[in-house]
Amino acid sequence: MARRKSADLLFLVCFLAGVLSVVHFIFTFRVIPRTEHVHRDHCIDIKEFEKVSLGPVDKTLNTSDQAVSSSAAGFVYPASKFFTVWHEDSAPRVNSKLRGKKKIVVWGDEEEWDETIPSPCRPDVPPCDITLDIGQSEDADAVVFYYSRTPNVFNSSSMPKRYPHQHWIFFSDEAPLYPAMRDHDFVSYNGVFNMTMTYRLDSDVPALYGSTDIVYNKLKGKDRRHSKELDYSVGKKGLAVWFVSNCYKYLPRFAYARELLKHMDLDIFGKCGKEIACPGKGYDCSDNIIKQYKFYLAFESYHCREYITEKFWRNALENEAVPIVLGPPKCDYERIAPPNSFIHVDDFESPKDLAAYLKRLDKDTELYNQYFRWRASPKPTESISSDYGSAWCRLCKKLYDMDTTERKVYTDIDRWLKGKSYDQCKPIVLLDYNDPRNNVHFVNNFTSL
Incomplete structure (x- = not known):
């Protein structure tokens, strides 16, 4: 009798384990694909994702295991396999002198950036010093690198010295297929940047070309x-x-x-x-x-x-x-x-x-x-109000709002830019843009204005 009871109990345990496995499979099948990068022919349904706060963790966290909230856009995007987030003690500044403002250094050409960076920001944004003086990078809270001002292949000797308290930010307004972007080996930049600043809404700092709010x-x-x-x-x-x-x-x-x-x-x-x-x-x-x-x-x-x-x-x-x-x-x-x-x-x-x-x-x-x-x-509207100018103010505010213990690094910025399966863009024929034989010119009768 005891053996029979033991056999029945073993059967019940195995049966329950099987049921749990099936439930887990169904849940995984239904939920996990929604956390993957969305194929370019489909759109992200914002309503599908709930706002989730990223709680403190003791060790490195692979964000593919959970959803990550986007404070900039006001809603969450699918969890990413392209960066890692963790928490650790706040890093001390190299310059221990207290400052009332956050400092942002833009690593680029002064002539190119002069008209882009606003000063000051909106009244509701805390003050930031935004400078093109790369000599101040040692004491900067963030260093913004425009992609065209970085080496095609990462070379630490061509970049400033990095300090533990800083956030390094990748900035681009161009699509991955743009010639100068294609020339970059972004695989070599895996593990370099802490934030992204691009035309995409899932950027850490969205820098769109325009928005409904701005138009209104x-x-x-x-x-x-x-x-x-x-x-x-x-x-x-x-x-x-x-x-x-x-x-x-x-x-x-x-x-x-x-x-x-x-x-x-x-x-x-x-x-x-x-x-x-x-x-x-x-x-x-x-x-x-x-x-x-x-x-x-x-x-x-x-x-x-x-x-x-x-x-x-x-x-x-x-x-x-x-x-x-x-x-x-x-x-x-x-x-x-x-x-x-x-x-x-x-x-x-x-x-x-x-x-x-x-x-x-x-x-x-x-x-x-x-x-x-x-x-x-x-x-x-609920659309994000962000263009080139307001993006800098958004970055400034983000630096103030961030948890000082949070650390983030893009472990695969190449595929973040180009898509998990390199499907962020539809492919095109890639030949020499500068060859005049590859150019088109339209000749037609014009409207008499």
Whole structure:
């Protein structure tokens, strides 16, 4: 009898263990994929992730085991396998003299950065000293390295001396496929940087090209945009316009544009089309032209997740032209753009279908103006308010808000940039950009403005 009871007990234990294994497998199957890097053809659903605080731990923590909150964006992203976070005692400063401000040293060219760094920040941001004087790096709380100012292969002799209390920050506004980015061996930089500062929302310090909040703030006080009866087609003589100067013919946008030209009027300016003489940076000149068109081709050079540049924000939205977008998936735009403010090429079977829709909007004033209704009622949104200028203020605030015991290092910044399976961007043909045989030039009849 005792043996039978023992056998029954053993069977029950094995049965329960089997049930737990099945439950664990199901849970793992359902939850773990959501913590992996999302494939470029799918979007991160912010609502799927709960805000989780990162509690103190005694030893190195691989963050692939849990979700990590993003204080900058206000929500969490899937846990990353590309960096490690741990806690340890605060490192003392090299210079023990107390300062009332955090100090940020930008490792770069003074002429290049002069117009980028704001001073001072907003009133709600504690004060920071942001300097281009690399001689002050010893006492800096953070050192920001713009990617193009770092060696293609990591070389400690070309970098400043590192101090335990500092945060080293990788900064880039370019996509991984950009030639100068491709020249870098980022594998050699694994274990070097503590933070990232890029156009991506999952950066430690997002530095977007624009945001809905910034657009809305610019609309405040402009009474004409608060009238729902305003007709935005008035004064626009042309259908669609495109300013483009990167003429490398293997960029996917050129094949689409060639096909689009077969079915609609499209005026192309810049090095790849009709060159115009514009003083300085040429914004005033190009702005005056864009404002005379109903649509602007905000075609990105590279199809990389979240890579949405000034083509969308400055060239199109600020000039009251509806952006026709080609680049990252539609949901990336929807996450940060004003509602119903753009047209994505992915919504159409072909360039011919897109052209037919644009010509329909050209004739239907009421339908066309639907793309401007968001301007009538600017309101606060949940989108992150960050551009190049405010990103520096965001970094400053982050330095004050951080747990002084927290340490973080990117153990695989190469794949953080390019994707776990190197799928952050759609691949393109990579040849010599400087070879004139690899450039394209459009010659077509232009609208008489």
